[in-house]
Amino acid sequence: MTVDILMPALSPTMEEGTLAKWLVKEGDSVSSGDVIAEIETDKANMEVEAVDEGVIAQLLVAEGTEGVAVNAVIAVLAEEGEDPAAASSAASAPATAPAPTAEAAPETAPQTAAETTPAVALAPIEVAQPEPEWDGAMVETTVREALRDAMAEEMRADDRVFLMGEEVAEYQGAYKVSQGLLDEFGARRVIDTPITEYGFAGVGTGAAMAGLRPIVEFMTFNFAMQAIDHIINSAAKTLYMSGGMISSPIVFRGPNGAAARVAAQHSQCYAAWYAHVPGLTVVSPYSAADAKGLLKSVIRSPNPVVFLENELLYGQKFEVPDSDDWTVPIGKARVVREGTDVTITAFSIMVGKALEAAKMLEEQGISAEVIDLRTIRPLDTETILASVRKTNRLVTAEEGWGQHGIGGEIAARVMEHAFDHLDAPVGRVFAKDVPLPYAANLEKLALPGPADIVAAVRAATYQEA
Amino acid sequence: MATTARKTSKRASNKQFDNDQLTTFYKDMLLIRRFEEKAGQLYGMGLIGGFCHLYIGQEAVVVGIQHELETGKDSVITGYRDHGHMLATGMDPDGVMAELTGREGGYSKGKGGSMHMFSTETRFFGGHGIVAAQVALGAGLAFAHKYNDDGGIAVAYYGDGAANQGQVAETMNMASLWQLPILFVCENNRYAMGTSTERAAAVTDYAARGKPYGIPGARVDGMDVEAMATEVGKAIKHVRSGKGPFVLEAMTYRYRGHSMSDPAKYRTKEEVQKYRTEQDPIERLREKLLGDGIADEAALKAIDKDVKAVVAKSADFAQSSPEPSPDELYTDVTIAAA
Numbered sequence: 001m002t003v004d005i006l007m008p009a010l011s012p013t014m015e016e017g018t019l020a021k022w023l024v025k026e027g028d029s030v031s032s033g034d035v036i037a038e039i040e041t042d043k044a045n046m047e048v049e050a051v052d053e054g055v056i057a058q059l060l061v062a063e064g065t066e067g068v069a070v071n072a073v074i075a076v077l078a079e080e081g082e083d084p085a086a087a088s089s090a091a092s093a094p095a096t097a098p099a100p101t102a103e104a105a106p107e108t109a110p111q112t113a114a115e116t117t118p119a120v121a122l123a124p125i126e127v128a129q130p131e132p133e134w135d136g137a138m139v140e141t142t143v144r145e146a147l148r149d150a151m152a153e154e155m156r157a158d159d160r161v162f163l164m165g166e167e168v169a170e171y172q173g174a175y176k177v178s179q180g181l182l183d184e185f186g187a188r189r190v191i192d193t194p195i196t197e198y199g200f201a202g203v204g205t206g207a208a209m210a211g212l213r214p215i216v217e218f219m220t221f222n223f224a225m226q227a228i229d230h231i232i233n234s235a236a237k238t239l240y241m242s243g244g245m246i247s248s249p250i251v252f253r254g255p256n257g258a259a260a261r262v263a264a265q266h267s268q269c270y271a272a273w274y275a276h277v278p279g280l281t282v283v284s285p286y287s288a289a290d291a292k293g294l295l296k297s298v299i300r301s302p303n304p305v306v307f308l309e310n311e312l313l314y315g316q317k318f319e320v321p322d323s324d325d326w327t328v329p330i331g332k333a334r335v336v337r338e339g340t341d342v343t344i345t346a347f348s349i350m351v352g353k354a355l356e357a358a359k360m361l362e363e364q365g366i367s368a369e370v371i372d373l374r375t376i377r378p379l380d381t382e383t384i385l386a387s388v389r390k391t392n393r394l395v396t397a398e399e400g401w402g403q404h405g406i407g408g409e410i411a412a413r414v415m416e417h418a419f420d421h422l423d424a425p426v427g428r429v430f431a432k433d434v435p436l437p438y439a440a441n442l443e444k445l446a447l448p449g450p451a452d453i454v455a456a457v458r459a460a461t462y463q464e465a
Numbered sequence: 466m467a468t469t470a471r472k473t474s475k476r477a478s479n480k481q482f483d484n485d486q487l488t489t490f491y492k493d494m495l496l497i498r499r500f501e502e503k504a505g506q507l508y509g510m511g512l513i514g515g516f517c518h519l520y521i522g523q524e525a526v527v528v529g530i531q532h533e534l535e536t537g538k539d540s541v542i543t544g545y546r547d548h549g550h551m552l553a554t555g556m557d558p559d560g561v562m563a564e565l566t567g568r569e570g571g572y573s574k575g576k577g578g579s580m581h582m583f584s585t586e587t588r589f590f591g592g593h594g595i596v597a598a599q600v601a602l603g604a605g606l607a608f609a610h611k612y613n614d615d616g617g618i619a620v621a622y623y624g625d626g627a628a629n630q631g632q633v634a635e636t637m638n639m640a641s642l643w644q645l646p647i648l649f650v651c652e653n654n655r656y657a658m659g660t661s662t663e664r665a666a667a668v669t670d671y672a673a674r675g676k677p678y679g680i681p682g683a684r685v686d687g688m689d690v691e692a693m694a695t696e697v698g699k700a701i702k703h704v705r706s707g708k709g710p711f712v713l714e715a716m717t718y719r720y721r722g723h724s725m726s727d728p729a730k731y732r733t734k735e736e737v738q739k740y741r742t743e744q745d746p747i748e749r750l751r752e753k754l755l756g757d758g759i760a761d762e763a764a765l766k767a768i769d770k771d772v773k774a775v776v777a778k779s780a781d782f783a784q785s786s787p788e789p790s791p792d793e794l795y796t797d798v799t800i801a802a803a
Contacts (some may be wrong), residue, residue: 048509198631199636205601206590206609227599241591279799
C-alpha cells in the first residue's frame with residue numbers, strides 16, 4: 001500500500017507554492033518528523049516533514065516547480081518492504097474528502113413579533129418573566145442598603161456566593177455598599193483584593209468556571225477597563241467556545257458613569273461597551289427596589305453579568321418590598337410613568353432626570369411616558385415598541401456618549417419594527433462628545449439633564465423650542 | 466539556555482518509576498507526538514483552519530506532570546498550545562481532532578477550535594487564546610478548590626512569553642497572599658513566537674519569578690519525563706499540603722514553528738536538529754526502555770502500532786463527523802433562565 005504525500009497548506013491563506021527543494025530522493029527511507037522538502041509559500045520558506053514512515057517511491061514534482069496547488073500529490077511513499085518501483089505512480093484523487101456540508105446558516109435569527117423585516121439580524125429576543133406583583137409591606141431603603149441586602153440575602157441562601165474586590169471587607173466598601181458583610185460572612189466569603197483589577201477579574205472568572213458564584217466589585221467601572229479582557233474574552237465567550245460545557249456565573253458590579261467633579265478618567269458610562277457583547281447580561285437599575293430585585297436575580301443567573309450602578313444614586317431612598325425573596329426579572333423594562341404624547345427611554349440616573357423632564361413637559365401640556373430600561377442586554381424591545389405604537393414619538397436618554405450608544409440602538413430597532421408608527425424622527429439625548437471636564441460649569445454643560453430631554457421632546461412633538 | 470537545563474537534570478536523583486509507569490510515559494508521549502503530526506498533516510490538507518500550535522518536542526512536560534495529578538479531582542488550565550494537555554488529562558483523541566476540524570463531534574461542537582476545548586470530566590478548563598489569561602483563571606480554579614476545601618489543586622501552564630505579562634505577577638501575588646493551592650508551570654521552550662527568552666526578558670530565570678511573592682520555584686529538564694515527574698511530585702506535595710503555590714519551570718523545546726505558518730527564521734536548523742537528536746524525550750525514554758531491558762523492540766513496535774491506530778481513528782472521525790448544524794449558530798450564547 002502506498003501513501004500519497006500532498007502539497008501542504010502552510011498558512012491559512014496559502015493556495016499554491018513553489019517546491020523549492022527536495023531533501024530526499026527516490027529510494028530513501030524516511031520516518032515521521034524527517035524533513036523531506038522545502039517549500040516557498042506566500043509568506044516564507046517552510047520545511048515539510050514526513051508524517052508516515054516508509055520509502056520514497058516517487059517524486060512527482062520537480063524541484064523549482066512554481067504554482068503547485070495545495071493538496072496536489074507531490075510524492076508517493078511506499079511501506080517498508082514494499083517494492084518502491086512497483087508502487088503505483090497514479091496520482092490518485094486528493095485524499096481530502098470534502099467536509100460533509102451543513103445547510104447554509106439562516107440569514108436572520110428568529111424574531112419575535114417583528115412588524116417589518118429587520119435590516120440587521122438580531123439575536124433572539126429573550127422573553128422575560130412578568131414581574132411578580134407585590135402587595136405586601138414596603139420599607140424605605142437607600143440604593144446602597146438595597147444592594148447590600150441583596151448580596152447578604154443571596155449569600156445566606158447559597159454558600160457558593162462570595163464577594164471580592166478592593167476595600168469590600170475591612171474598609172466596609174469604598175462606597176459602603178458592602179457594609180457589615182465581613183462581620184456576617186467572614187473572610188472566607190468577603191475578600192479584600194490588592195489593587196489588581198485584571199488579576200482578580202480573572203481569579204473571579206476562574207472560580208465561576210469551577211462552579212462558584214462570585215460577585216466581583218470594581219471600585220468604579222472606570223478601573224474595569226484593566227479587566228475588560230477577562231469580562232469579555234474569558235467570561236462572556238467561554239460558554240459558546242466550549243459548546244455549552246463551561247459556564248461563567250459571575251457578577252461584575254460597581255458604580256458606572258459620572259460622579260461629581262472627578263474629571264474624565266473617573267466619569268464614563270460603559271453601558272454601550274458591554275451591551276455590544278453577546279454572552280453578557282448588562283443591567284443598570286435606577287430605583288432601590290430594582291437595584292435589589294435585579295441584583296438578586298443576576299446573582300442567581302447562570303450567565304456572566306455586568307451590573308452598572310451609579311454613585312450619585314447610592315444615597316437616594318426608595319420604597320422597597322419588605323421581603324428577602326422578591327426579585328425583578330432580567331430583561332424586562334418598566335413603564336415608570338404613563339403618558340400619551342411621547343415615549344422617553346432612560347436607565348440608571350437618567351430615569352430620575354427623565355421623570356423630572358416629564359413633570360416639566362406636563363406643565364407645557366405634553367404627556368410623556370417614561371420607560372426605565374433596567375436591563376440593557378437583553379434589551380426589552382417589546383415594551384419600547386408597545387409604547388411607541390401608542391405615543392408615536394420617541395426620545396432616548398443616556399448619560400454616555402451618543403455615537404454607537406444605547407439610543408442609537410433603540411432608534412434602529414424602532415425603525416426596523418415600528419417605522420410606520422413614528423410621527424417624527426427619534427430624538428437622542430446624550431453627553432456632549434468630549435471627555436468629561438472638571439470645571440463645575442463645563443461639567444454641567446457636558447452632561448445631559450432634564451432641560452435637554454425637554455428640548456428633544458419639544459422637537460419630536462414639533463413644538464417651538 | 467539549554468545548558469542550564471542540563472544542569473538541573475540529575476538522573477541519579479530521579480524517583481524510581483516501575484516498568485509499567487515508564488511504559489505508560491512512553492505511550493502517552495508517543496500519542497501526543499503522533500497526534501500532533503497528524504494534526505499538522507490535516508492542516509496541510511486544509512482540513513484544519515486558522516491557528517494550530519503543535520506541542521511536538523514538549524511531550525515530557527505535560528505527561529510527567531499529569532502522572533502526578535489526580536485526574537478529575539485536580540484542575541488543569543493552559544494557553545493555546547493545548548492539544549497535548551488535553552490528551553494527557555485523558556480527553557478522547559476523537560473529540561479533540563474533530564474539534565480541530567471544526568466538526569459536530571468535537572469537544573466544543575466545532576465552535577471553539579484548536580485553542581478552546583474543555584472537559585468537565587477531566588477538569589480541563591481550556592484552552593485560552595489570550596496569552597496569560599489562563600494564569601489568573603487558574604488561580605480562580607485554585608480559589609474554588611480552597612473555598613470548597615475539596616483537596617484538589619490547580620495547575621496553570623504558561624509559556625516563557627506569557628511569563629512577562631502583568632497579570633502573571635498580579636496572580637502570583639494573590640495566590641501567595643491567599644495561599645492558593647496552585648502549581649504554576651512555565652513551559653520554557655525558549656521562544657515566545659519568534660522572540661527568544663534572552664530578547665524578551667531582563668532576567669530569564671522564570672522559576673524565580675515567584676520569589677518576590679514568597680513562592681518557591683524549581684527548574685527542571687522538561688525533555689526528561691522522569692525528571693519532570695520527580696520534580697513535579699515534590700512541587701505538588703508542597704502545594705497540596707497547604708503551603709501555597711509553587712513555580713516549576715520546565716526547560717523544553719518545540720520542534721515545529723510557533724504556529725503552522727511560522728518560517729522559523731529566528732533559530733538555526735542545527736539548533737533544532739541538536740535538540741531532536743540529542744534530547745528528544747521520546748527517544749531518550751526509548752533508549753532506556755531498551756537498554757534496561759524493560760521492553761524489547763517488538764513491544765515498542767506494538768505500542769507504536771496501537772498509538773497509530775488511535776490517531777488514525779481520530780483522524781477518520783474528525784473527517785467523517787459532520788459540520789455543526791446551522792442551528793448551533795445561536796446556541797450556547799447564554800443559558801436560558803431556569
